[in-house]
Amino acid sequence: MSTGTAKEQLFRLPDLGEGLTEAEIIGWTVSVGDTVEIDQVVVEVETAKAAVEVPVPFAGTVLHLHGKAGDSVDVGAPLISVGPSADAGAAAAEQYREEEQGGSGNVLIGYGTGHAGTPRRRRRIRHSSPTGSQQAAPAPTQSDSAPPDAAVRLRDSGTQGAPRVLSPLVRKLARDHGIDIAQVTPSGPSAVILRKDIEQSIARSGPPAVPAGSADNSARQETTPGALQADGVERIPLRGLRRAIAEKLTRSRTEIPDATTWVDADATNLLRVKKVLQAAAPDQPLGLLALLARICVSGLQRFPELNSSVDTAQNEIVRYSAVHLGFAAQTPRGLMVPVVRDAHRMTTAQLGAELARLTALARTGSLPPEVLTGGTFTLNNYGVFGVDGSTPIINHPEAAILGIGRIVDKPWVLQGELAVRKVTQLSFTFDHRVCDGGVAGGFLRYVADCVEHPETLIVDL
Structure with missing residues (x-):
């Protein structure tokens, strides 16, 4: 399901079958400014039946993500906006940044920019191409201020730069146990990190140790759903x-x-x-x-x-x-x-x-x-x-x-x-x-x- 103008294509959450009317966003595998191909998986959602990877039906540059992890999206509601080319997409993406962040240029990576929240950025590394032009590529690690559900892609030198794309579920498992995915050896096809790879790393490393007073630990306590409140009560959303x-x-x-x-x-x-x-x-x-x-x-x-x-x-x-x-x-x-x-x-x-x-x-x-x-x-x-x-x-x-x-x-x-x-x-x-x-x-x-x-x-x- 897609609509839009010549400059923008809007893809809506498709009918997932079995009479399902909504789905919850687990995590995005792309962010604003990324280039996507036809049938590339861009988001993983969870329905009342199972987790489903949703591909986009056209190619271009990501202009906008209409939702963040944890949001419930109705079937037919806007999901992702894609521009026709990298150049046009970059310009449109910049326009989204200026309009929705008050001209600051800050983008909520992996979050819908139409939702209120504190702007947080993920660092991106630019690699020089053989012709000397600058080519953007996602960083192998995230900054401390990056949202926990931001998309993660790694470059594997053993596969000549092919991305190792993690499922959001696998990524969450690694994050919850303090596993550095850059140190995980992938066993899946095309150097994809599988769940069993993370589980093996967990078994070898034991429980993660996070300094009690670290900024990262503080941020997680503030943003993690189900965290203990001041009165000692824990509220866990039924999702x-x-x-x-x-x-x-x-x-x-x-x-x-x-x-x-x-x-x-x-x-x-x-x-x-x-x-x-x-x-x-x-x-x-x-x-x-x-x-x-x-x-x-x-x-x-x-x-x-x-x-x-x-x-x-x-x-x-x-x-x-x-x-x-x-x-x-x-x-x-x-x-x-x-x-x-x-x-x-x-x-x-x-x-x-x-x-x-x-x-x-x-x-x-x-x-x-x-x-x-x-x-x-x-x-x-x-x-x-x-x-x-x-x-x-x-x-x-x-x-x-x-x-x-x-x-x-x-x-x-x-x-x-x-x-x-x-x-x-x-x-x-x-x-x-x-x-x-x-x-x-x-x-x-x-x-x-x-x-x-x-x-x-x-x-x-």
Whole structure:
């Protein structure tokens, strides 16, 4: 979506799909005066579903950034203004500086100049070209007064000056842990610094040490959202994914009359089967989650009442023939529920591969928005947090969610004798509008039987 005159092209926040109407700016990868190419990523925004990198549809020089990090932007609202050429862009950019900064020439790097705030500048280094002309290039480090979300580009002599562009999420991770990105060795294509590169640097360096009385430390305390106030109260804005989670869980608790039932199950045989499968196919990610997913799919085919949702507007129960299996994944950005489409059509090996792929994308913040919607049932393995049981909240508008607790050694009566077995607790929360306790109990008992005797799954394969 772009409009503008011959001297200026205005790009508006495009429709990001999935009915999303707004997004929050995470950070800009360009600043006023930079030259951009067609389809170059200029900003990263966070929707209610995921972080999205937004490319600009035309080339030119950046004249204006219509927003700063943390701003909420509606779909169709101005995002970035681009001039037709470097020379014209530079002149127009200078005009923006003079008009919006009272002729001071100060530009809010990475911030919309239409917003009030204290002007802060990032130093730029000019390199001489072979012809003797001056060419602007971003500095490898920022001045102390630079805003924390300003775009960062590094020049890598090993790639003949190609820029190493960091994702705003990766840049924030480095900043929060005091990592000097100039000292980080990139492992991504074209010498791009990836999240794992920063995490490795964090592991080597330990916690950052910032002098208590330094100016930089003082500035961070004043500008960081959620910082302690004078009365000792901390206020943390509900934004982006955190706000989406809060709204969805609140809606679930408000609209769905849920009930929870649970049972202990002997998972000794299930762990044995997992070990055998992993030994037989070491190159395939056949973990515990894949086996539990297979059990859920089989159970939903036996109890289709639970693979449904309630349409309150039409006063109808909507039952689905396809199983789109969501699974809870804890990520640095918060709780996400990626969805495995058409899980009922997959083999156990295919389920394992898809679960591994989506988990990796979730941890790097690379999940596309469409992967986080459309689920019909959710599996939540909260046992990875070391807890035994829970009463999970249904992922609205679904009708049920199965929770798996940790697997621990417990005394268990087996064939009339006391033995030590690998025991887990299964908890099942369901929408009482779609079924009664008989169906819910039947499903949970079937899942428990499959956990205890996984060979019964062969009947449904």
